[in-house]
Amino acid sequence: MALDVSAALRALSADPLLCTLVAAATRRGVAPLYLVGGYLRDHLLGRGPRERDLDLVCPGDRRALVAECLVALGGTLVPLDPTTVRIVFTRGTHSWQVDVAALRGEGIEADLIQRDFTVNALALDLTGDRAGKLIDVTGGVADLEARRIRVPSPAVLREDPLRCLRAVRMAAQLGFRVEPATAAAIRAAAGGVAAVSAERIRDEVFRILDAPRPAAHLAELDDLAVLPVILPPLAALKGVPQGPPHQRDVWGHTLEVVGGIPWVLERLPRLVPEAGVETVERMAAPVEGAISRRSLLVFAALLHDVGKPAARTQEGERVRFLGHEARGAALAGTLCEALRLGRQGTALVTGVVAHHLRPILLAAEPVVTLRARFRLLRDLGEVAEEVLLHSLADVRATAGEDAAFQRQVAFVRETFAFRRDRVQPAASAPLLRGEDVMAALGIAPGPLVGDCLAAVAEWQAAGEVGSPAEAVERLRAEWPILRQDREAS
Numbered sequence: 001m002a003l004d005v006s007a008a009l010r011a012l013s014a015d016p017l018l019c020t021l022v023a024a025a026t027r028r029g030v031a032p033l034y035l036v037g038g039y040l041r042d043h044l045l046g047r048g049p050r051e052r053d054l055d056l057v058c059p060g061d062r063r064a065l066v067a068e069c070l071v072a073l074g075g076t077l078v079p080l081d082p083t084t085v086r087i088v089f090t091r092g093t094h095s096w097q098v099d100v101a102a103l104r105g106e107g108i109e110a111d112l113i114q115r116d117f118t119v120n121a122l123a124l125d126l127t128g129d130r131a132g133k134l135i136d137v138t139g140g141v142a143d144l145e146a147r148r149i150r151v152p153s154p155a156v157l158r159e160d161p162l163r164c165l166r167a168v169r170m171a172a173q174l175g176f177r178v179e180p181a182t183a184a185a186i187r188a189a190a191g192g193v194a195a196v197s198a199e200r201i202r203d204e205v206f207r208i209l210d211a212p213r214p215a216a217h218l219a220e221l222d223d224l225a226v227l228p229v230i231l232p233p234l235a236a237l238k239g240v241p242q243g244p245p246h247q248r249d250v251w252g253h254t255l256e257v258v259g260g261i262p263w264v265l266e267r268l269p270r271l272v273p274e275a276g277v278e279t280v281e282r283m284a285a286p287v288e289g290a291i292s293r294r295s296l297l298v299f300a301a302l303l304h305d306v307g308k309p310a311a312r313t314q315e316g317e318r319v320r321f322l323g324h325e326a327r328g329a330a331l332a333g334t335l336c337e338a339l340r341l342g343r344q345g346t347a348l349v350t351g352v353v354a355h356h357l358r359p360i361l362l363a364a365e366p367v368v369t370l371r372a373r374f375r376l377l378r379d380l381g382e383v384a385e386e387v388l389l390h391s392l393a394d395v396r397a398t399a400g401e402d403a404a405f406q407r408q409v410a411f412v413r414e415t416f417a418f419r420r421d422r423v424q425p426a427a428s429a430p431l432l433r434g435e436d437v438m439a440a441l442g443i444a445p446g447p448l449v450g451d452c453l454a455a456v457a458e459w460q461a462a463g464e465v466g467s468p469a470e471a472v473e474r475l476r477a478e479w480p481i482l483r484q485d486r487e488a489s
Helices: 005-013 016-027 038-044 062-073 108-113 140-146 155-159 162-174 180-195 198-209 214-223 232-237 250-266 273-284 293-303 324-338 343-355 358-363 370-399 403-428 434-441 447-461 468-488
Strands: 034-036 053-058 076-081 084-091 094-102 122-125 134-136 286-288 313-315 318-320
Touching: 005 016, 005 038, 016 053, 016 062, 034 038, 038 053, 038 122, 038 140, 053 062, 062 084, 062 094, 108 122, 108 134, 134 140, 155 162, 155 180, 162 180, 162 198, 162 214, 198 214, 198 293, 214 250, 232 250, 250 293, 250 370, 273 293, 273 370, 273 403, 286 293, 286 343, 293 324, 293 343, 293 370, 324 343, 343 370, 358 370, 358 403, 370 403, 370 447, 403 447, 434 447, 434 468, 447 468
Parallel strands: 053 094
Antiparallel strands: 034 053, 034 122, 076 084, 084 094, 122 134, 313 318
């Protein structure tokens, strides 16, 4: 891939935001000033910036530059560390940020050599003697053209072991490959990732999970000896055989399911039109910070069978994993906590792991009643969509796109339609409310009222009652059983 460096530099010279920053630096006499990092890299690739942030290196008076930039841009100043400050501001409807860092080393060349990867070790002089010139001392342009991720020196991995993970993340996002010498250096430095903060690891992991081909990049992390450091329980999945219809061990199957999540989501409007455009949008939406629901679903797929090694039993030729969902959910919760995932993200991941077999087993039944479908949705609660979508990837990974997969697709479509046509209308317009139940049965407020309302909602969604009077009549008939069930619990 040949880069048109001249065209990229011309585009940058006319970039409105960059022109504002150069003008601010010129007013304060700040020279030289360098643009580095992803904003420059993405322009050189001819694809425009993917993230709304710029990185500047200022060898001179940073305070004067930052003060002038604050006047020009508005926004807020956020100190990051003793050498770097961030200006956060808004342009249009989007939030932007500019990081202004001190020079590391005796000059910009020494600074660039210390950067993580050669494709980031590029600088554009904005105001100095080489204004408008690209500075490349590590072969970064050649690596961009060759689409490879390479470290300037193995020492940068020892300086910050998180770069072992970041190499794969950058390869995933850019569509590049980690070159062999860098891969060998990562394997040698991978153990150091254990000392990196959980928050930094989490952010890199979920950016990898959000990439188009997460399974391939997770396999690469495993090959580079990084995955066992950040998610140790996954190592136990390797070599664990499964019975028919599985064709792969647990680890191979897991990667197939992980790869199936993007496949399902890309085809969702055609595969499950009943899910609606809102489901597609919901999967892309952030849940915690920049962590999307899609990446959490991929993470759940990665962990969905993590309980199998401990649950495995074999009776003759029959292999079983009884209770692996509960074991897996507990282990998934521990891993979410270790990665400092928040409450919402953890609930989604553990919910999918705990319930991932439910729609698969129900779809295999000769007859699926409306009440069974209602109870499935009720029990899945907030993770219903994720569990249903996961089931498609899981069945496809197990059986391909044969009759079992087509049956699962039909089941998922019918369940989404049932939720839309029956469950959601019943929830928004219930036949009875708490006071109606208490008046009809002559009972006081308490858990029994909730049990009765849940029963009425189930009957209503299943089409077994259609009016308040029918609901009261059915409730009075079922009252002894409802009361007995409550007392038994």
